[in-house]
Amino acid sequence: MLRKNCSAPSAQLTMTDIKSLLRLLAGNHVEFIVVGGVAGTAHGSARNTLDLDVAYRRSSENVSRLVACLSPHAPYLRGAPPGLPFRFDAETVLSGLNFTLQTDLGSLDLLGEITGGGGYEDLLPDSIELQIYGVTCRCLKLRRLIEVKRAAGRPRDFDAVAELEALLEEKRNE
Amino acid sequence: MVSTLPRHRTEDRPGESAALPPDPVIEVYKKDIDRSLLRENLKLTVEQRLDQLMEFQRAAEELQRAVRAAHHD
Numbered sequence: 001m002l003r004k005n006c007s008a009p010s011a012q013l014t015m016t017d018i019k020s021l022l023r024l025l026a027g028n029h030v031e032f033i034v035v036g037g038v039a040g041t042a043h044g045s046a047r048n049t050l051d052l053d054v055a056y057r058r059s060s061e062n063v064s065r066l067v068a069c070l071s072p073h074a075p076y077l078r079g080a081p082p083g084l085p086f087r088f089d090a091e092t093v094l095s096g097l098n099f100t101l102q103t104d105l106g107s108l109d110l111l112g113e114i115t116g117g118g119g120y121e122d123l124l125p126d127s128i129e130l131q132i133y134g135v136t137c138r139c140l141k142l143r144r145l146i147e148v149k150r151a152a153g154r155p156r157d158f159d160a161v162a163e164l165e166a167l168l169e170e171k172r173n174e
Numbered sequence: 175m176v177s178t179l180p181r182h183r184t185e186d187r188p189g190e191s192a193a194l195p196p197d198p199v200i201e202v203y204k205k206d207i208d209r210s211l212l213r214e215n216l217k218l219t220v221e222q223r224l225d226q227l228m229e230f231q232r233a234a235e236e237l238q239r240a241v242r243a244a245h246h247d
Contacts, residue, residue, distance in 0.1 A: 015231040018224050041227045042220045046211035048230055132221050139220075146194060162203035163212070165194065170212050172193070 014050065016106025019133050021052050024105070026135035028069035031057035033127045034139040035114055035148070040160065042130065043142045044167050047160060051100075051107035055140075057120040058112050063090045066110070070103065078102040116151020117144070142168055 018038060025032055034042065037049025056066055067090050075088045078100045086092075093099070097112035113119045117140075126144035130137055140148070146164045149157050215223055 015228065015235050018228055038224070038227070041223050044212055044215040044218075044223060046208070046215055048234070049227070050231065130220055132224070143192070143194065150194075150197065150200075158199060158203050159206075161197075162200050163207050165200060166204055166207040166209055167212050167216075168193070170209060170216060174216065 014102070014106060016050060016052055016108070018052055018106075020105050021103075021108060022137050023133050023135050024069050024073070025054070025066070026137040028065050030066045030069060031059075031062045031120065032066075032138065033120060033123050034137060035111065035117070035123070035145065036109070037160075039140045039145050040164055042139050043145070043164070044170075045160070045163055047163060051109055053109040053111060055111045055114055055117070055120050055123050058094065060090065060094065063093045067093060070101075070108075073103040073105050075099075075101045075103045075108070078107055114148055117148035142171070 022034075032054040034052070035055050036051075036053030037045070037047065038052050040047060041049065056062065067088060071088060076082075077084065077086055079102075080086070088101075093110070099110040101108045101110065114123070117123055123140060123144070124138070126141050127138040128141055130139050142164060146161060146168065149161045149164065215226075218226070
């Protein structure tokens with residue numbers, strides 16, 4: 001079936017291997033919750049998205065696991081000029097918060113907090129566990145996904161929020 | 175509460191899909207939503223939905239490559 005394009009990328013499209021990224025993170029016991037467009041797709045959205053957004057737990061143990069499993073995949077700041085002194089290590093992640101990365105598996109946004117949603121611990125009660133691609137990972141519930149997108153209040157999200165709310169209605173009618 | 179679901183489901187209990195207070199701006203956007211696409215997607219498993227997204231990305235990338243090549247001819 002057709003899929004609607006939600007936002008035109010400024011540069012060329014780059015496929016994100018969602019399957020491999022989820023397997024990588026979950027297989028290495030990284031604590032994370034899928035949020036954003038891919039969470040919308042998991043719930044049934046028909047919109048296109050080019051990156052995987054995850055809210056990660058900011059404990060030093062979890063960040064160490066995150067860094068260890070992602071490091072072999074050449075993480076670099078997406079859109080930044082090449083050659084910057086960017087070092088993807090636990091110190092960098094814990095000193096920062098949100099990172100938009102390009103990896104050799106595609107675009108991955110690591111979010112320490114999301115607008116209107118807070119951090120991993122805040123989102124955890126509103127997440128569900130999915131058995132997918134042979135691993136178990138968590139995904140933000142549809143209702144919460146709508147709430148955080150509403151809270152962000154970005155005009156470019158209006159269409160996406162409308163679609164997610166329509167999905168909620170369709171699920172009610174199932 | 176942390177919950178576990180079968181792979182084809184993304185909602186876990188009655189009330190999870192309860193309506194949110196309507197937002198008048200969103201209600202306007204909602205009129206243009208193609209619900210037939212959503213209904214088709216709801217028939218799929220979560221894994222099939224994500225596979226479909228990656229397949230779309232792959233096709234879009236291929237299309238973009240072809241357009242670039244055509245411009246260079």
